[in-house]
Amino acid sequence: MPNAKVLSEKQAIVAELVETLKSSASGVLVNYEGITVSEDTTLRNELRKAGVEYSVVKNTLVRRALDDAGLSELDGVLHGTTSLAVSKEDPIAPMRVIHKFAKGLNGDRFVIKAGFMEGKVLPMDDIAALAELPSKEALVGQVLGMMLSPITSLAIVIKAIAEKGGVPADKPAEEAVAPAEEAPAAEAAPAEEAPVEAAAEAPAE
DSSP, rough: OOOOOHHHHHHHHHHHHHHHHOOOOOOOEOOTTOOOHHHHHHHHHHHHHHOOOOEEOOOOHHEEEEHHOGGGGGGGGOOOOOOOEESSTTTTHHHHHHHHHHHHHHHHHHEEEEETTEEEEEEEHHHHHHHHHHHHHHHHHHHHHHHHHHHHHHHHHHHHHHHHHHOOTTTTTTHSSSOOOOOOOOOOOOOOOOOOSOOOOOOOO
16 A cells, blocks of 8 residues: 555645646647657647646546546546646637647647546537637637728728818818809999980070
8 A cells, every 4th residue: 555645645636636627728638659758848838838738647646636526527538648738718729739739740649538628528529629720819819800890991981082082181171172263353334325416506696
């Protein structure tokens, strides 16, 4: 039987794993058999950038942790080599990074065994589908782009109208309106003509 010190250490590891599983948005169990030291270093760097915690775990200890965390359905995949990748912020990150990395390797020496999200075990088909989604930041950017698209289009239309026939705001109003053509000066009315017949002369006395 293990001594008290070893037993205490194992209990501490299990308790830490339970807390990690319960506090994570999602996670995957991975068979890392055959991965080289160089590949492992590259993988850990990619996971770190994505905010994913990654560690190699012993099947006996992680089994106890999974049972205590209500994820006992995952016990069946705990054979061979096992590592655990979890994320507390981006639920898609563990699946996406691990899946992308596995696609870059030859053979089946690095594969996802199983996964969970929000305390629920996920079918492998769902894990594969989630792994193909873009990052959380990319998704937010796409949504914002869709929301801003009508506003941007309106701004472009208004700008085009202003350039075509609008008046810049800093242009004086008097310049904006063409001056009205002056009406031609009225011709002087003709003077009244004198009577045709001259006034009769007074008769000589």
